[in-house]
Amino acid sequence: DADVTQTPRNRITKTGKRIMLECSQTKGHDRMYWYRQDPGLGLRLIYYSFDVKDINKGEISDGYSVSRQAQAKFSLSLESAIPNQTALYFCATTSWGAGELFFGEGSRLTVL
Amino acid sequence: GDSVTQMEGPVTLSEEAFLTINCTYTATGYPSLFWYVQYPGEGLQLLLKATKADDKGSNKGFEATYRKETTSFHLEKGSVQVSDSAVYFCALSRNTGGFKTIFGAGTRLFVKA
Numbered sequence: 182d183a184d185v186t187q188t189p190r191n192r193i194t195k196t197g198k199r200i201m202l203e204c205s206q207t208k209g210h211d212r213m214y215w216y217r218q219d220p221g222l223g224l225r226l227i228y229y230s231f232d233v234k235d236i237n238k239g240e241i242s243d244g245y246s247v248s249r250q251a252q253a254k255f256s257l258s259l260e261s262a263i264p265n266q267t268a269l270y271f272c273a274t275t276s277w278g279a280g281e282l283f284f285g286e287g288s289r290l291t292v293l
Numbered sequence: 294g295d296s297v298t299q300m301e302g303p304v305t306l307s308e309e310a311f312l313t314i315n316c317t318y319t320a321t322g323y324p325s326l327f328w329y330v331q332y333p334g335e336g337l338q339l340l341l342k343a344t345k346a347d348d349k350g351s352n353k354g355f356e357a358t359y360r361k362e363t364t365s366f367h368l369e370k371g372s373v374q375v376s377d378s379a380v381y382f383c384a385l386s387r388n389t390g391g392f393k394t395i396f397g398a399g400t401r402l403f404v405k406a
Contacts, residue, residue: 185336214394223297223382223396224337239393271336280325280344280386282394284336 184208187272187285195293200259202288204272210283211276213255215239215247218269218287227270230255262292295320299383299397306373307405314368314400316357316383324385326350326359326366327394331380340368340381378404 185206194200204213212231216224226239228247236247244266246258259266269289273282299316306312318326325344329337341350346361355370366383383397 216396221398223398225396226393229393273337280327280342281339282329282337284338286334286336 183286185272185274185283185285187270187288189288190286191289193291193293194262196263198262198292200262200290202257202270202272202290204255204257204285206253206272206274206283208274208283209252209276210274211252212274213249214273214275214282215245215255215257216271216273217241218271224271227257259290262290264292266290267292295324295385295387295395297383297385297395297397299381299400301398302380302401303403304400305403305405308375309372310404312368312370312373312377312402314381314383314402316366316368316397318364318366318383318385320364320385320387320395322387323361324387326357327384327386328355328357328366328368329382329384329396331382331399333379337382373402373404375404375406378402 188203214229215227225241230249233249248256269287272285296319327342328340330340331337341352343350343359349358357366357368380399380401382399386394
């Protein structure tokens with residue numbers, strides 16, 4: 182089983198719908214991140230969390246919210262999806278001081 | 294703020310050719326530098342890293358040297374294989390003000406048999 186699991190892997194939805202992407206990890210890491218990947222733009226940070234009580238905005242947090250339900254679970258929500266949120270979303274984890282990020286396999290979201 | 298710039302792709306090479314993907318960065322202090330690789334349909338995975346100036350990271354025949362004087366971390370491989378076809382991301386991170394990783398735009402590599 183993967184160390185970082187994202188669900189769903191693919192989702193097609195309509196403008197205005199609420200969408201939740203979920204991430205769970207078995208690595209025991211305290212730090213979790215949500216990134217968005219768009220062609221030619223690399224990965225951009227949406228939100229990150231250093232522990233259950235700590236939530237921080239990244240560079241592109243508008244239109245998104247997150248919840249850290251437990252150390253191992255970090256979900257990303259789009260309250261009212263719009264077409265320009267069509268992208269590949271990645272969850273990642275790391276431990277303090279390690280530097281290396283461990284990624285899930287991604288969730289491809291299409292908003293029509 | 295911190296940033297990473299890497300050469301645009303796609304890069305197309307024949308098998309056994311020499312590969313260089315350029316990466317330069319802007320950051321205060323002493324960031325750690327990384328190369329991540331993304332194979333088709335997969336998430337990113339760490340390829341190599343360097344944590345201080347003049348360090349050389351290496352893995353699977355790939356190498357990159359942390360050059361503080363030129364703020365560069367170019368990726369090289371002496372002989373590429375078809376299986377190296379992927380997207381390569383240069384990245385930096387600093388453990389100050391929150392531990393965040395900044396990525397370059399990615400460079401797609403195609404290797405032809």
